[in-house]
Amino acid sequence: MSLLSSARAATGRPSDEPPPPDDLVVVPARHPWRWVAAAAVLVVVAQFLHGLITNPGWDWGTFFGYFFEKSVMDALLVTLQLTFAGAILGFAGGVVLAPMRLSKNPVLKSVSWGFIWVFRSVPLLVQLLFWANLGYLYDRLQIGVPFGPGFFSFETSTLVSAFGAALLGLALHEAAYAAEIVRAGILSVDSRQLEAAAALGIPRLRQFRRILLPQAMRAILPNAANELVNLLKSTSVVYVLAIGELFYQVQVIYGRNGRVVPLLLVATVWYVILTAALSVLQHYVERHYARGYVR
């Protein structure tokens, strides 16, 4: 109010007055409570870090002794193999299942729905044990005419190794989730895009590959990255099949030497590092698919 009136006064008497209103300096509002909150949080963080350094229970010597140890490295490789093979098979399945579920064909639609329903319902752990015990249900598997004669026959236990069972379980589990992620991506694309493609006479498969999928990727990627991180951690569940992945291996080691906490920490830190690497990858892939969306 006083500002306004002095401004008015200034226009009235142009001689020895304060500067005109457009010369006034803006002072931003102060936020003292932000400083208080930041300080409080920093105290808690400092306490935690102090604990990490001073508490002998962490046993950092053992941690560093095993962090790059050969058996841990081999186990890390198995974890990575399970993660990437599982993700590739899972998302390949998802890319097939999602359009099936969105199709007008009632058979394709229900089969896809049923698959997703079953493999989302069964806990991964339970599923893995099922696959590992497949030989109990079918001792031989064969390839041939459905309900007719077979051409090749295998013993189940030779075909489905422990690693195979683990990969099969992860891939099927992943496919069910990936299908829904891909479906969400497809639904996020404006239907007029496909209409435009149809009006241009672009063949159906090309519509899917060139028009639909690149746009759907924008919605798919953040969820897919989430799912990939989830899968990375889910590989630890396959320890029940005695597969030498990261978590199984650190258990073996602490079973031998009793240093539980530092060895769990070895696994934990590797999972954190791998997740960070995936996040970096996610950033660049998302940037690729963002072309055309930033001004």
Place this chain on the structure above:
Amino acid sequence: MIELTGVTKSFGTLEVLHDVDLTVPAGSVTVVIGPSGSGKSTLLRCINHLEKVDRGRVRVDGELIGYRRVGNKLHELSERHILKQRRDIGFVFQTFNLFPHMTALQNVLEAVGKEAEPRGRELLARVGLADKVDAYPRQLSGGQQQRVAIARALALEPKLVLFDEPTSALDPELVGEVLDVMRDLAKAGTTMVVVTHEIGFAREVADTIVFLDEGRLLEQGPPAEVLDNPQHERTKAFLSKVLV
């Protein structure tokens, strides 16, 4: 060029087109006017089989669209054949529907292939966008986007081009640039069917004006007849509202 006979189309219980007959000669411009919900867009979408007709026939250049006659039955064509037929029929949408992840040039070339790049550039130059070939749709104004969409529709060298309210989604000051491009196309002898509310443009460019109301084709003729001397009460009422 285009021949519609007895075209009838319902969405559920709502009949949106009733027994429409229309002939569009090659090289002519037909403008379809009428109140909203009168079936103008549906009529256009029936011509390239984006909508299936319930009864009646659509012919382009003598060829049945969407169906094949066997004896006295019409068999619907496979999607592959329908897509092939659509390559002869350009379509420009009200909302442009450019592919946002592709540049202007990529949009134009998507249906024809990269070999046609010189032609794609030439088309973009023709619609006044020679300097925007590498711009993404989001970097363009509405009017520029619609001109890219027109270039994209022309890339397949269609026998005719259908325009579904091409300027209705544009800011008023951008309407002119799109109409200019369409005017040039008309002068070059392109067969066009245009659904629009731009009566001035219709008067200037159209060979035939068609008035549609509640799915019925009530009146058609040269602009001077339909716009200045409408015979039907509904046409008079509609024109009195739009010609202010």
